[in-house]
Amino acid sequence: MSSFRGFIVKEFKQIYRDTRTLVVLFGMPIIMLVLFGFAIRNEVDNVKIAVLDLSKDEVTREIIGKISASPSFELNGYLNTYDEVRDVFKAGEIKEIVVFGPGFGKKLTRNGTADVQIITDATNPNLANLVQAYTSNILRDYISEKANQLQISRLGIAPEVRMIYNPALKSVNLFVPGIIAVILMLVSALMTSISITREKEMGNMEILLVSPLKPIHIILGKVLPYLVLSIVNVLVILILARFIFDVPFKGSYLFFLLEAGLFIMTALSLGVLISSSANNQQTAMMISLAGLLLPTVLLSGFIFPVGSMPVALQFISHVVPAKWFLIIVRDIMLKGSDIFLLWKETLILMATTMVLIAASLKKFKVRLQ
Amino acid sequence: MNDFAIEAKNLTKTFGAFTAVDSISFEVSKGEIFGFLGANGAGKTTAMKMLTGLLAPSSGKAFVNGFDVYTESEQIKKSIGYMSQKFSLYNDLTVAENIEFYGGVYGLSSKMLSKKTEELLRSVNFTELKDSLAGSLPLGWKQKLAFSISVLHNPQLVFLDEPTGGVDPVTRRQFWEQIYEASDRGITVFVTTHYMDEAEYCDRVSIMVDGKIEVLDNPENLKRSFSANSVEDVFIALARGAKRGDS
Amino acid sequence: MKTLRFILKKEFLQIFRNKGMLPIIFVMPVIQLLVLSFAATYELKQVRFGLVDFDQSMASRELVSRLQSGGYFKLESAFFSIEKAKKELDNGSVKMILQIPSGLDKKLNEGNSAQVQILIDAVDGSTAGLIQSYMASIISDYNQEQQAGIFIRSSARQQMASINIIPSNWYNPDLDYITYMVPGIIVILVSMIGLFLSGMNVVREYEIGTIEQLNVTPIRKSEFMIGKLLPFWIIGMFDLCIGLALARFGFHIPFLGSLVTILIIAGIYLIVVQGLGLFISTITHTQQQAMFIAWFIMVVFVLMGGLFTPIESMPEWAQQLTMINPVAYFIEIMRMVLLKGAGWMEVYKAVLVLLAMGFGLMVLSINRYKKTS
Numbered sequence: 005m006s007s008f009r010g011f012i013v014k015e016f017k018q019i020y021r022d023t024r025t026l027v028v029l030f031g032m033p034i035i036m037l038v039l040f041g042f043a044i045r046n047e048v049d050n051v052k053i054a055v056l057d058l059s060k061d062e063v064t065r066e067i068i069g070k071i072s073a074s075p076s077f078e079l080n081g082y083l084n085t086y087d088e089v090r091d092v093f094k095a096g097e098i099k100e101i102v103v104f105g106p107g108f109g110k111k112l113t114r115n116g117t118a119d120v121q122i123i124t125d126a127t128n129p130n131l132a133n134l135v136q137a138y139t140s141n142i143l144r145d146y147i148s149e150k151a152n153q154l155q156i157s158r159l160g161i162a163p164e165v166r167m168i169y170n171p172a173l174k175s176v177n178l179f180v181p182g183i184i185a186v187i188l189m190l191v192s193a194l195m196t197s198i199s200i201t202r203e204k205e206m207g208n209m210e211i212l213l214v215s216p217l218k219p220i221h222i223i224l225g226k227v228l229p230y231l232v233l234s235i236v237n238v239l240v241i242l243i244l245a246r247f248i249f250d251v252p253f254k255g256s257y258l259f260f261l262l263e264a265g266l267f268i269m270t271a272l273s274l275g276v277l278i279s280s281s282a283n284n285q286q287t288a289m290m291i292s293l294a295g296l297l298l299p300t301v302l303l304s305g306f307i308f309p310v311g312s313m314p315v316a317l318q319f320i321s322h323v324v325p326a327k328w329f330l331i332i333v334r335d336i337m338l339k340g341s342d343i344f345l346l347w348k349e350t351l352i353l354m355a356t357t358m359v360l361i362a363a364s365l366k367k368f369k370v371r372l373q
Numbered sequence: 374m375n376d377f378a379i380e381a382k383n384l385t386k387t388f389g390a391f392t393a394v395d396s397i398s399f400e401v402s403k404g405e406i407f408g409f410l411g412a413n414g415a416g417k418t419t420a421m422k423m424l425t426g427l428l429a430p431s432s433g434k435a436f437v438n439g440f441d442v443y444t445e446s447e448q449i450k451k452s453i454g455y456m457s458q459k460f461s462l463y464n465d466l467t468v469a470e471n472i473e474f475y476g477g478v479y480g481l482s483s484k485m486l487s488k489k490t491e492e493l494l495r496s497v498n499f500t501e502l503k504d505s506l507a508g509s510l511p512l513g514w515k516q517k518l519a520f521s522i523s524v525l526h527n528p529q530l531v532f533l534d535e536p537t538g539g540v541d542p543v544t545r546r547q548f549w550e551q552i553y554e555a556s557d558r559g560i561t562v563f564v565t566t567h568y569m570d571e572a573e574y575c576d577r578v579s580i581m582v583d584g585k586i587e588v589l590d591n592p593e594n595l596k597r598s599f600s601a602n603s604v605e606d607v608f609i610a611l612a613r614g615a616k617r618g619d620s
Numbered sequence: 621m622k623t624l625r626f627i628l629k630k631e632f633l634q635i636f637r638n639k640g641m642l643p644i645i646f647v648m649p650v651i652q653l654l655v656l657s658f659a660a661t662y663e664l665k666q667v668r669f670g671l672v673d674f675d676q677s678m679a680s681r682e683l684v685s686r687l688q689s690g691g692y693f694k695l696e697s698a699f700f701s702i703e704k705a706k707k708e709l710d711n712g713s714v715k716m717i718l719q720i721p722s723g724l725d726k727k728l729n730e731g732n733s734a735q736v737q738i739l740i741d742a743v744d745g746s747t748a749g750l751i752q753s754y755m756a757s758i759i760s761d762y763n764q765e766q767q768a769g770i771f772i773r774s775s776a777r778q779q780m781a782s783i784n785i786i787p788s789n790w791y792n793p794d795l796d797y798i799t800y801m802v803p804g805i806i807v808i809l810v811s812m813i814g815l816f817l818s819g820m821n822v823v824r825e826y827e828i829g830t831i832e833q834l835n836v837t838p839i840r841k842s843e844f845m846i847g848k849l850l851p852f853w854i855i856g857m858f859d860l861c862i863g864l865a866l867a868r869f870g871f872h873i874p875f876l877g878s879l880v881t882i883l884i885i886a887g888i889y890l891i892v893v894q895g896l897g898l899f900i901s902t903i904t905h906t907q908q909q910a911m912f913i914a915w916f917i918m919v920v921f922v923l924m925g926g927l928f929t930p931i932e933s934m935p936e937w938a939q940q941l942t943m944i945n946p947v948a949y950f951i952e953i954m955r956m957v958l959l960k961g962a963g964w965m966e967v968y969k970a971v972l973v974l975l976a977m978g979f980g981l982m983v984l985s986i987n988r989y990k991k992t993s
Contacts, residue, residue, distance in 0.1 A: 022906075024903075024904060025908070028912055028913055028916050031916075032916050035916075035920065036919070039920065039923055039938075040923075042938065043923075043924060043938035049933070050932070051932050052932075089790075093791070094956070094960055094961070094962050094966050095966055096952065096956055096962070096966065117784055118784065119784045119786055120785055121786045121787075122785060122786070122787050122788065123788045123789075123790060124787070125790055125791060125960075126789035126790055126791055126792035126793065127791045127800055127955050127956075127960060128930055128955075129792055129796060129797050129799075130662055130800075130930070131932065136787055136789075137753060139785075140785050143785060164737050164738065165738045165740065165752055165755070166737065166738065166739050166740070167740050167742035167748055167752075168709060168739050168740060168742055169742055169743050170742040170743055170745055171742065174745060177745070178743060178745055190912075190915070194915075195908065195912070199908060202906070202907070202908060205827075282640060284638065284640070285820070285824075285907040285908065286638065286640070286641070286817070286820055286824070287638065287640030287641070289816070289820070289907070290640065290641075290648070291640070293812070293915070294648050297915075298656070302655070302656060303655070303659055305744075307660075307928055308659055308660050308662065308928075309662070309744055311664075311666075312661050312662060312663050312664060312665055313659050314658050316658075317655065317659050320655075331712070335743075338743050339743070341710065345710065345711055426836070427832070427835055427836060447838060450836055453836070455836040455837075457832065461830050461833035463630070463634065463830060465634050465637050465638065466633055466634065466637075470633055473629075474626055474627075474629070475837070476626075477626025477629075478623055478626055478627070478834075478837045478838070479838065480838070
């Protein structure tokens, strides 16, 4: 047992002496939180647009004034002919061009209807959709203002929308659980797998295996420091999210920590499994990247909603542990859910972890014979 | 041209306040087998790194094959071979590929290379192992192969850093036969070792203690002046006085 | 130059001898491109919603059927109390609840306005925003029709001004997300090869100790560096071509611009990311460190590179940071050239920046790599 303790002490020392990695380990969650808290957004503001006004009358001036007053847009210039559109879009800065045909104001007052063409640079369909919707809203508002002046009452259904769980629609609320999952995958799975593979590549594994340490001790010794790091990282993210970004936390902290512990175990066992099939660090790294981190980022619902994916990918997403973890954490934090609501997801994670641990123990044993 | 393969005068290396190599001076004649002994931490490796151009000296002078270690380190590299215990074959390349790579790096022509490869493989009885991965060879064989590669380009001088570490006595004997062969071809050999019986094979040996060369002579004279039975006893007598511990 | 030949041969032998590498080089890019392109979409598919209809009238039924006919909304179940419905929202089986109070039909027929409540699960804020805007547009269509009907009935045919909006989406008329994502994802593939593999390869020589042996040989710094970079540069370009071929023939992405332009710029871009990888390798001692730092930089570059979220949406300071982000430049260039047919005139500035970055990083890391320890 004392040799085991010695081994663990050595592992801890090796990791904690590596200041570069430690800086990244603790800097990463902070930077990711800042990025997702402030920089990564889907909302649009200050989109650069241009106007092609072939009418140049009172009405178009008024509408253009309204558009450029909107915080969503930044009026970046006027075109003179339709042919300029192509060049402007190719240059890339301007994303939308509003075209008023000749005699716009006259048509609107005389015929009651006039055409506006909204040309978007739809290379980014999301952005195109949004700017188009915003522009339409401004035009609609303009008309209803006019209508009010004409004393026509607007009738019909008035929807009253309430956003539940995340009323401010802050994307950071959505991203925090995802960041936790990615960081845990990185620290627990990737770092563990590389650290064990490293012993193999350097030829130290044989020395360890002939020592009085049991294989399970070797694995534990490799895994424990990363377990501690992972827990500290979860706490750091949680504290930052709560106090810097005011992310709500409706559920129980204890329940959250237990679930986080479970997910750490899942990730660690994945790391051990990868290390038992890879023979050098490069391979371990690429397997972890392609097999763990990409699915965790892309197939878990972290950034892109699982519901938007094709059925085949939705199916694959069921075997991505992070997907279940994300559901659990989001529900605990934003909805205040407890084990009675989340037992299914928890059970799936548990079962996955068991299978992974069994598989990696078996693989490790086979290697010894 | 002078007659020395290595010429060092007051060669010194300091790391901050620590003086790793403290003003050593010695010469190694051409064709000589020179044993460079010292306890761990005595400064052997640092001295060797300065002579091979890996490390710039803090002060003093040194010439290797007539080239200045300060200004002509690239010429030095062309004229020497080097093999260390840690080294240094690529385990994921085959025997033949390792030979080809290192030979090519030293500028052997491909015709020369294939001839040399044949010769080399035959001389160490490796012909049938040509296409095995270097990583699959036993340690002793790796060392023999590594040595052969380090003299493949016929350097004037070869540095051997504990070449026989961890190798069984029979293989060590074979290894020294290889060294003698190289020496017969006129290659100067500069070797560090922890095996004192190997020191007896050298023409001359120096023993470093705490960064200084304490003694330098041929093994016979050394034993006589210390009235000892073996170089090992001389070494132990000197090493006891060392202030730096085994690190 | 002769030496270089041997170095390159050795590197290629080592790369291809590593059984784990082959799938990484040949299979991974294909899988990634397929998975990423389909996964990375915000497009809204069927939102399941719960209905609490206290009105049970013509008007309420009309509204619900309108909701469903658009294809975006699917009625999961109807409830008779709002509490029951909210429970379903809690456990996630519906994403939205539409609550119609009694008297809707009556109010509308009297020409008044009536309220309905919409509860949206906003855990995913961007999805919630989309749901809201789809709802708004469906309801507004409904209203217009109702009004038209009322006007006819009451024969109060008053002149109503309206602006007819004609949308026109250039370059991507179907607003297809895949068209937009694929060029960016190809950039990510190429970056991963360039950034991770060449940097790791240098650190590996340190870690297994062969670097010392190389340092006492007459190999020149530049030869060593080229030997490390060129193989992965070639592999990177190869993967780029796989990616482009898939994009063209698998995803039918339009190639409006010149392929040669793309290839030349990709070559420059690879030098930039490889230079970065090399620089990382000079400040680290183990592959684990190198890879960790490389991964970290990669995540920041990709997230800030405008692949998933538009750079235009970022705050000013973040937009300024993209000036030093090579990934952002190359993604922008790829999209401009492939989707809009931009040529050198439009992209030369970005290319100059990339050239400067590549040159700077190379000089920096070659200087930092010393043959003496």
